[in-house]
Amino acid sequence: MLYVCTMKKTIFVLLSVILLAACTKEDRENTIVNQEESIDRYISSLEGVRIARNGGSNRIVYTEGTGADSLAVGDSVKFHYAGYIFSGGKGTLFATNNAEIAAGHDFPLSGGLEKRVLGGSSMVSGLANGLVGAKKGEKCDIVFSAKYGFNNTVVYNVPKLSPLIFEVWIEDIVKN
Numbered sequence: 001m002l003y004v005c006t007m008k009k010t011i012f013v014l015l016s017v018i019l020l021a022a023c024t025k026e027d028r029e030n031t032i033v034n035q036e037e038s039i040d041r042y043i044s045s046l047e048g049v050r051i052a053r054n055g056g057s058n059r060i061v062y063t064e065g066t067g068a069d070s071l072a073v074g075d076s077v078k079f080h081y082a083g084y085i086f087s088g089g090k091g092t093l094f095a096t097n098n099a100e101i102a103a104g105h106d107f108p109l110s111g112g113l114e115k116r117v118l119g120g121s122s123m124v125s126g127l128a129n130g131l132v133g134a135k136k137g138e139k140c141d142i143v144f145s146a147k148y149g150f151n152n153t154v155v156y157n158v159p160k161l162s163p164l165i166f167e168v169w170i171e172d173i174v175k176n
Helices: 002-044 098-106 124-132
Strands: 052-053 057-063 076-086 090-096 114-117 138-143 164-174
Touching: 002 057, 002 076, 002 138, 052 124, 057 124, 076 124, 090 098, 090 164, 124 138, 124 164
Parallel strands: none
Antiparallel strands: 052 057, 057 138, 076 090, 076 114, 076 164, 138 164
16 A cells, blocks of 8 residues: 555656656747847848848848958857847846947957957857858848757856847858
């Protein structure tokens, strides 16, 4: 009899854990869908800009770059950035390597000019996907849902499931 009660309790606990995990996953998926809808509304409200979409990322181009070469996976890019939590636009600044932005927000500078290979693991996929096709001299914002950012992980001062928007200034590209 004791064995049957223990078995029933064990099964109940396991089912509860499975249901909780399923609800949590569904909640995350709903959050991502809502973020993507909010991003689409934001982008639709903008005028006089070019929008480039790639792999879940949206690049809002304010100043077109120059030259024949555009960024592709495997190329090197040198850029300045300011990363914000997306909240219907640029919300809370969480990182920047742009001295002017840092000073304007009384925020610590996060290093100097970034030099990265596009497609490596050194940046979140949303930023990397958004940079594909950019050119030297381009000034843009790259916005994406948490799915392409830090997802369900807290990173420094960025809460889990945060959509992100990066202000980016492309200084140089090197075709590799």
